[in-house]
Amino acid sequence: MRSARFYFLLGLILLVVVAITGCLGVKSGEPQALFTASPVEHMIPFTANFDGTLSYDPNGMIVSYLWNFGDGAAGEGPQATHVYKEDGEYTVLLTVIDNQGISGSSSLMVQALNPPPTATFSYRPKSKMEDKYIVGTLEWITFDASESADDGEVIAYNWNFGDGETASGKVVEYRYLYAGTYNVVLTVTDNDGGKTKYVEAISILGGPPCNGDICPGGGGSCQ
Amino acid sequence: MKGLVTVGAVLILWAAMLIAGPVEVYLSGGPSAAALNEINSIKDRINAIITLLNDNIALLPEITGEVEALDSIGSGIAYQAGERFWLSDRFALGGKLEGFRTSTATAGIYTSSETSEVSIDLDCYAVGFLLSGRYDFLNAGVILSADLGAGYYYSGFNRAITFQIPPEYPDAISGLPPEGEGRYSGSTLGFEGGLSLSFPITDWLEVGSSLFYRSLALGGMRDRQGNSLDLDGDGTPEKVDLGGITVQFTFSLIIDLNPEKGKE
Numbered sequence: 001m002r003s004a005r006f007y008f009l010l011g012l013i014l015l016v017v018v019a020i021t022g023c024l025g026v027k028s029g030e031p032q033a034l035f036t037a038s039p040v041e042h043m044i045p046f047t048a049n050f051d052g053t054l055s056y057d058p059n060g061m062i063v064s065y066l067w068n069f070g071d072g073a074a075g076e077g078p079q080a081t082h083v084y085k086e087d088g089e090y091t092v093l094l095t096v097i098d099n100q101g102i103s104g105s106s107s108l109m110v111q112a113l114n115p116p117p118t119a120t121f122s123y124r125p126k127s128k129m130e131d132k133y134i135v136g137t138l139e140w141i142t143f144d145a146s147e148s149a150d151d152g153e154v155i156a157y158n159w160n161f162g163d164g165e166t167a168s169g170k171v172v173e174y175r176y177l178y179a180g181t182y183n184v185v186l187t188v189t190d191n192d193g194g195k196t197k198y199v200e201a202i203s204i205l206g207g208p209p210c211n212g213d214i215c216p217g218g219g220g221s222c223q
Numbered sequence: 224m225k226g227l228v229t230v231g232a233v234l235i236l237w238a239a240m241l242i243a244g245p246v247e248v249y250l251s252g253g254p255s256a257a258a259l260n261e262i263n264s265i266k267d268r269i270n271a272i273i274t275l276l277n278d279n280i281a282l283l284p285e286i287t288g289e290v291e292a293l294d295s296i297g298s299g300i301a302y303q304a305g306e307r308f309w310l311s312d313r314f315a316l317g318g319k320l321e322g323f324r325t326s327t328a329t330a331g332i333y334t335s336s337e338t339s340e341v342s343i344d345l346d347c348y349a350v351g352f353l354l355s356g357r358y359d360f361l362n363a364g365v366i367l368s369a370d371l372g373a374g375y376y377y378s379g380f381n382r383a384i385t386f387q388i389p390p391e392y393p394d395a396i397s398g399l400p401p402e403g404e405g406r407y408s409g410s411t412l413g414f415e416g417g418l419s420l421s422f423p424i425t426d427w428l429e430v431g432s433s434l435f436y437r438s439l440a441l442g443g444m445r446d447r448q449g450n451s452l453d454l455d456g457d458g459t460p461e462k463v464d465l466g467g468i469t470v471q472f473t474f475s476l477i478i479d480l481n482p483e484k485g486k487e
Contacts (some may be wrong), residue, residue: 032268036275036394051394058267094397107395107455147450 290331
């Protein structure tokens, strides 16, 4: 009987040890890195704000917050700000380290957007008639996109004259064969691939070329 | 490995049947707890995000709604069905089928210019076939026994997660769980040990209770496409630790196959 009690106690102790080891011994002590970011998508340059105070450690306390902003820059502290100057997608990584030296991390994607180029053009000759600028058929028109601009460089100017014809170049010449109103579309592309379109309607009248010398102030004699 | 275990179990059971006295058939069930530490760690992380959203959204007039936090996953009901052959007055060998299931879920919506849904459903189960042994320490009207078992477990983990942040919410939040559904499974060897108290009611009927510790951990559950269970999306598969304590309440039928060698 004594032997049975001994084995019973031994078994009970073993069971308790195994249970405690199983339930508690492998409990994850990894600190949890959590953070908010605002904004995560914006035109460059912009300042992004990061807040890692949501992070926590189930078994201790967080003693260090390390930021990697994804563009080669780094920071420290529970809260951080960073200015993104170059466009691109950046993975922001927060690594937190607890008082036992155990680390945990999480990440977010920040999109620094390339500002698109501005697109505009002027053309000449053009005459004003009853508050409308007009051009005559077969009259050579110079389209000039020099006023288009970008933070980097505009690398392409593409024209669609609205009658099925196209051209490229910062300054182009074109003449319409038939009277009518045409939507001239200028598409400019910058060195980061950003594109912007600008559309302007142009009225072409039949008959002889009409310019500012003939129709000063849009006198209506051009028809 | 699975084949070897199965063949071994069948051989041992067959041998036990040949030399056995009484056979005991039993059914049991009761509360069970599984550690599921890594899963519960992710649950805590999800709850931290839900709490942040609830607290901040309460201050934003353009968004309404609240989502309840997830309960811990790990507690559930385990059941066993098996038989054991008494090879002597004190020692029995047998086999049993064991099942365990645990789950947790939450759901809610945030309403702004759009309806944003948060719905999380986690479900874990295990079914095992174990070769088990029992040794009676003490028989004083009440029988005190030690139990050991080992066998193969098949386990599954199902996840269904939708976590939509209202478009008006001003911040992006890291650590959101990946959305989607998945069914993951795996199998491994498991062990259990425990103590039992049995109360003979008649020569052929016993009731009892047992306290077991189950050791069962799966490191690499995968879905049909071979993707690992990665609840938090950090690229590291989650370990599913189903180790824990089980309390079982048992009904046993004892059939004496050979009255002359029967269990006293």
